[in-house]
Amino acid sequence: MSTAVWESPLLAAAILLLGGCGGLGLAAGRSPRSPRPAKAARWCAGSGGYLLLLVLVVRGLQVQDWPLASTYEMVLLTAAALALGYALGVPPGSAGSGGFLAGLGAAGLLIGALLATPIGARTAQPAPTLLRGLWFPGHIIATALGYGGLLLAGLAGLGRLLARFGAGKERGMPILRTDELESLARRGLAWGYPWLTAGMLLGAVWGWQTWGLYWSWSVKAVLTLLTWGLFTLALHVRRLEGWRGRPYAAVLLAGLVALLWTLAGADWIARQMGTGIRYLF
């Protein structure tokens, strides 16, 4: 069966659920006393995340291999990590801002992946020989989990910067409460940072086993180090006098931008630089 036939409805359902999570998060923020929109937002995020995992599992069964051989699949996994990280890891008190940001963030990732990948290129393929074994899938899964958490933190930083423009204005964004956003950022950093570190370590092991290189200054490695370094900076400054609030949020936003480039832009940069290296993702 063609990939598009069974996958498209599932992805459409996931987009609707994740978009619904964003909308329900907005509703939860506007009516904080009612727990129902918040619960529904978490349910939508969780369901959307599990649907994405189901898509990946079926793709894997089709090729009898790990479904982790393209940017498209990596983005699906990252969107699932973001949605499930919010649904399972964030306490109900943050449902307003968290649901809004996580839902729209995950839906945005998914829509971006679908727009950027032609239908013909979405067919599941077995991984090239160099990407088989256990180290590479471990590296990808740990990195995706890290991206999920750090995306949440980065989106919280973006929300914090938007909240400034909304505060005190009637047409602002009242659901973006700074205390919720800081809690969201802290939780996103808490589980995203160790997972990204684990992903980098497993990537080093895979590189050593495959090429005898545990580190290189390639585009992908530099982007990953930049992402990791910006979130390390965020961890260092979050309680520093003069850095709290908007400066801290700006660092998180910079980390978010670096992360998105690492996720989807490494190949483009490498081509512009004429390195001759092509990245699957």
Added chain:
Amino acid sequence: MSGRSCKTALRRIWAFLCSRRVTAALLLATAAILIVALGVPQVPGELDAAGRTQWWEATRARFGESAGWMARLGLFDLVNTPLFAALLAALLLNNLACTVQRLGRLWREFTQRPVVRLPDGAYRPVGPEAIGLSGERVPSSEQIRRALRRRGFHPVEEAEGRRYFYGESLRLVPLGTLLTHVSLFLFVLAALLHTQGSWREYLILDPADGEGVALVHRPGCRVRNDALAASRAQEAFLSDQVALSIEEGSRTTAGRAWPGTPLAACGANLYYLDGHDLVLAVDAASTDGSPVDVVLDNGPFLRFHGSEEPVDRFAVPDWGWHVTVSPSPQAMAGSPQGTLTLEAVSAAGQMRNEGVKVGEAWEGPWGRLTFWGGQIAEVAAVYDPGVGPFMAGGATLLVGSALGLLFPRRRRWARLDADGTLWLGGGPVEGTQNARGGGRGAI
């Protein structure tokens, strides 16, 4: 006075070295350099001398006259510039100061008894929902005590009819930030060992070359591609791997390397990077099994180059045969499913077979032709003493960041009066409605 001002100056220097603002500034500067490195091609560190020369030539051709001043500024090799080295040295110094500071804190953490009771003014009255009890009915003192125990509090003192409780999470958690800082020293050690002691050699191993290739950095060690012998032994074409013989002095060992699974030999690792072209040996035998001579056009083996149309020829004089061999693209790619197309011309006429695989025989009333083969293998021999410290640093960083971020340190104090009033000190209790997840996390 000079002694006091000296002490003050030293304290200021120490405070500067330990300052998180300094860390932040250094991290920002490092990030800026990394962003520049993304905009300018960086010379790959793993290239050998010939590779680096090629790379520089291509870069000069691409950037023209600008290449000169860009190279002088170090833009093509930013991580080896004095500026980057100075940044890393400053980060290291800052890290060292923070680590020493943490050691003192950790020592106090483990040697001093924790404060288990606060001054009475530090407690605030709370309702039973603060420790997860329902607020609908007034709970008894016993219920409150049980709820406190469930939340990790334990009784520490009793005075004037008041019971004092204390609860804390892992005391090892501050160790997490110490570990993350220690990991940086391991990375620096790895970088030093890598710079001083590592080497990498790229070997092109032809299966037809019986002598093999000697390692420059390991005199007395020769590596040979044994694909033909392995193919003959297994009656198959070995794909996605290379069979190697390693001679170390008078000792010869055999082994295989696959993508992702190097072969340890000569004190180094041998990595199979790629295979290309095709080298075949051909055996002819008559119907009774006795060997028949084969005469090849171009040396003792059939050779097929990927860059040209792959064709080679041989003759079997006893049969009056001239045979043309063409491997399929799959065979040229090293797949065991790849086939050979054989066209045999003799006085009796012409025969063709399109489906013979390497390791299989083409049999007929004339006898049997069998082909054994292997690819030219690209192998990297690598020795790097920095790998151990690097992996140890990575594991230490992972454990430290997980400890510090996923298990934030929490300390809670509670007081239960004789009249059943509950008081709490510190943040809200975890797992209750009022908890927003407090505690001091990493760094």
